[in-house]
Amino acid sequence: MKSIIIKPSKLNGIIKAPPSKSLSHRAIICAALCKDGNESIIDNVILSEDIKATIDGMRELGAEIKVVESINETYSIHVRSERNIIKKANINCRESGSTLRFLIPLGLMLSEECTFIGSGKLVERPLDIYYKIFEEKKVKYSTNDGILPLSISGSLKSGNYEISGNISSQFVSGLLFALPLTGYDSTVKITDTMESKGYVDLTLEILNKFNISIENKNYEEFKIKGNSKYSSTNYTVEGDLSQAAFFLVAKEIGNSVNCTGINANTMQGDKEILNVIKKFNRIEAYSKDEIIIDASQIPDLVPILTVLASLKEGKTTRIIKAERLRIKESDRLKAICSEMNKLGANIKELEDGLLIEGLSCLKGGATVNSWNDHRIAMSLAIAATKCEKEIILENYTAVNKSYPQFWNDYKLLGGDIDELNVWK
Ligand SMILES: O=C(O)C1=C[C@@H](OP(=O)(O)O)[C@@H](O)[C@H](O)C1
């Protein structure tokens, strides 16, 4: 495990938000589903571990993908596909939930047999929604008691699908990518409430760019036309609001950071960070009112919002409807609560959220761990700027999952970090 020392220092400067991971996954997948003989070029992509998993996965399903370096470690992804059926595909999803859940239905469409492997916590992140569909639709599958590897064979058929919307929106997105390729019309009905709606919006937005139009009936039902044709197009990925949130919060807790590259009209649900920051500032310190944050539509913001709430002196924040955070790259409620408390924060873990008492600064002077979770690592790095004493962060390379340049950018902003050359 690699560790880093972070000394207290104020961040200063301008930082451009890295390209959106969610939009990159989607654009690469849609480009690989075009069969019109043309190439699509997806511009402004960073090669995070998750995006590499999607590129390699779509290659395994038959797409021809060239990665061309452009500027500042961003890449152009050139995609072309014949979409012939592959006999046997082996897909390594690394630690990417999106890759796994988006590519499972596509594996059924584009291969006779497909095996999915992964690493870290991904091997145990839930897939029950797909298993239920496999049982209902007679798709052959095998896993080791719900743990990866997963092998599937058979095909995805047009028809009516009923699924829960409050485990992960990634199952809905996965079906929405694949069902237009089936022969007849389909519906996907949400049996309860749709959480992470913003990510479904991103799926529909990108599908639209590639000429696939799906009717969204208030996130209760999606109507999909069968036998649809994806059309190739060029697409430039916009800045990532979930990543920009780290720098927006850095500014809010006293650093002089300006984050650029944010599309004011973005469909990304995590644009909500801007409203949440305003909400924090509307409530007076030491007032009796708690700041309530409903995390059901913005799960990825919770770790960094916990840092923000911990540094809002005299304010009490309650994060609610966040139980799904326990099934991400780490149990994010446990991870952020335990590591921030080591730094001196005052956080109580609740069954479905967190209760946070804001302080003026943190003591630091402790060793914390990212729990191999990129969003925990980046949150702790921002918290370190408000620590009185240096901290040691173990497993800091977890950021490679979504933002491999994070430490570089942190240093460019004046972050004072030193790699510890010890392996534990
Ligand atoms: O579709 C996507 O790109 C994502 C959906 C969200 O997952 P859930 O739908 O499981 O909340 C989010 O947490 C993840 O980081 C990215």
Ligand SMILES: C=C(OP(=O)(O)O)C(=O)O
């Ligand atoms: C949960 C995340 O991603 P995924 O589900 O794709 O692994 C994330 O990036 O925070």
